[in-house]
Amino acid sequence: MSSPAHSEPPTSSSSESSQSPSLVAVSPPAPALTESQKLSVSQRLQVLRTRYSQLEAVLFFAAGFTFDAVMLDRIDDELMLWQQIVYLGVAGLVLGLTFRHEMAGWHPPAWAAKPWKYSEHLLHFMLGTLLNAYTLFYFKAASGPVAVLFLVLIGCLLAINEMPLFHKMGPVVVMGIFSYALTSYFGYLIPVLVGSIRVWMFLTAVFLALLCMAPLFYFVERWRGRNEAILKVGVPGGAVQGFMLALYFFHAIPPVPLALESIGVYHKVEHTRGGPWRLSMLEPSGLFHRHGDTEFLARKGDKIHVFVRIFAPRGFHDRIFMRWFRQDPVRGWVQTDPIQLAIADREERGYPTFSTKANYQAGKWRVEVQTEDGRTVGEQIFTLVDDTSTTPRDFVVEDG
Incomplete structure (x- = not known):
C-alpha cells in the first residue's frame, strides 16, 4: 500500500532569491509642532509680554521720557501745563482704581475689561512723561552737583519701581512717585502764575500735593482701615513730601522756573x-x-x-x-x-x-x-x- 503523498511548501528558486525586493518610497513622519508653533501671532505676543513683563513696563516708562523730551519747549507753555495737569489727574484716577481693585475686589465693567489690562502701562507712561519734564526743567535750573542729585534721585525712583520686592507691595512705590510729581508740578506752576519766587510758594505746593492725595487716603481707609491707609498712602506720600521739604530748606531743589x-x-x-x-x-x-x-x-x-x-x-x-x-x-x-x-x-x-x-x-x-x-x-x-x-x-x- 502506497504511502500518502505529502505536500511540501514551495521554495523559491535561486533566481528569485537573487532578486532585490522592490523599494517603496515612504515619507518620514511629520515632526510634531512645538507649543509656540501651535500659537497664533497674538498668543505668541502675549507669551512674550508675560515673560518680559518687567522689561515691558520699563519700555513704557522710557517711552514717556522720549515722547516728552521731544515735545517740551518752555516751562510756561500753557498747553504743556494743561497737559501735565491732565496726566496727573489720569495717573491719580488709575492709581485709585488700582487700590480699589486690590483692596475691595473691584473689577472693571465688561467694556473696560480689555483696556484695564494696560492700566499699569498707562500709569507708567503718564509718570514717565511727567518725570521727564521735571528732570529737564530741574537740570536746566540746577547748578553744579544739584543737577546730578536730581538725576540720581529720579533714576532711583525708576529702578526701585521695577524691583520685584516692591511689586509685591502693590502700588506703594508708585504712590511715592506720584507724590513727588505733584509737588514738582505745583512747585513751578505757582511761580509761573505769580511771577516771582518766594518760600511760601513751595510750602503751598506741598500743601496742594497733600490735598490731592487726601482722597486716596480716604478711600483706602474706607476699604481696608486706617492702618492700611497709613501704610499704602500716608507713609510713601508723606515721606516724599518731608524729603522734598528738607531738600528745599537745604537749597538743594533747583529754582524752577528760572x-x-x-x-x-x-x-x-x-x-x-x-x-x-x-x-x-x-x-x-x-x-x-x-x-x-x-x-x-x-x-x-x-x-x-x-x-x-x-x-x-x-x-x-x-x-x-x-x-x-x-x-x-x-x-x-x-x-x-x-x-x-x-x-x-x-x-x-x-x-x-x-x-x-x-x-x-x-x-x-x-x-x-x-x-x-x-x-x-x-x-x-x-x-x-x-x-x-x-x-x-x-x-x-x-x-x-
Whole structure:
C-alpha cells in the first residue's frame, strides 16, 4: 500500500532569491509642532509680554521720557501745563482704581475689561512723561552737583519701581512717585502764575500735593482701615513730601522756573539802547560751556564785570542777588558783598544783567547768582591775578 503523498511548501528558486525586493518610497513622519508653533501671532505676543513683563513696563516708562523730551519747549507753555495737569489727574484716577481693585475686589465693567489690562502701562507712561519734564526743567535750573542729585534721585525712583520686592507691595512705590510729581508740578506752576519766587510758594505746593492725595487716603481707609491707609498712602506720600521739604530748606531743589542761560567774567560790558551787549575779554576759555575770562588779569583801575542771562517765564518780575566770595586759605569761601539786581521776561534768550566789582585782591573767586529764597541759579569760579605789565592789551569782543 502506497504511502500518502505529502505536500511540501514551495521554495523559491535561486533566481528569485537573487532578486532585490522592490523599494517603496515612504515619507518620514511629520515632526510634531512645538507649543509656540501651535500659537497664533497674538498668543505668541502675549507669551512674550508675560515673560518680559518687567522689561515691558520699563519700555513704557522710557517711552514717556522720549515722547516728552521731544515735545517740551518752555516751562510756561500753557498747553504743556494743561497737559501735565491732565496726566496727573489720569495717573491719580488709575492709581485709585488700582487700590480699589486690590483692596475691595473691584473689577472693571465688561467694556473696560480689555483696556484695564494696560492700566499699569498707562500709569507708567503718564509718570514717565511727567518725570521727564521735571528732570529737564530741574537740570536746566540746577547748578553744579544739584543737577546730578536730581538725576540720581529720579533714576532711583525708576529702578526701585521695577524691583520685584516692591511689586509685591502693590502700588506703594508708585504712590511715592506720584507724590513727588505733584509737588514738582505745583512747585513751578505757582511761580509761573505769580511771577516771582518766594518760600511760601513751595510750602503751598506741598500743601496742594497733600490735598490731592487726601482722597486716596480716604478711600483706602474706607476699604481696608486706617492702618492700611497709613501704610499704602500716608507713609510713601508723606515721606516724599518731608524729603522734598528738607531738600528745599537745604537749597538743594533747583529754582524752577528760572534757568541760567549763560554767565561769564569780563573786563568790560557795554550796551546801547536797542543795540547788542558788547562783552570784552582778554582770552576766551575755548570751552563751549564757559564764557569770558577764566583767569582775570587785573591792572590798576580795572573792574570785574560778571554778565548773566537768565531765562524767566512770561510776566515774571523779581529780583536776584549776585553774591561774591573769595577763597581764604584759612576760612575757606568768604562772602564779600551781595549785589541786588532785577530780572524780567524781556528777551527769549534770557534777561541780561551784570554786576561789577572794583575792590578786590588776587586769588580765587566765586560768584553765585541766587534767588530771593536763597537758591542758586548758577555760579562762576575764576582766578584773579595781578597784572603789573604795561604793554597794550588787545581785547576780544563778543555779543552777549
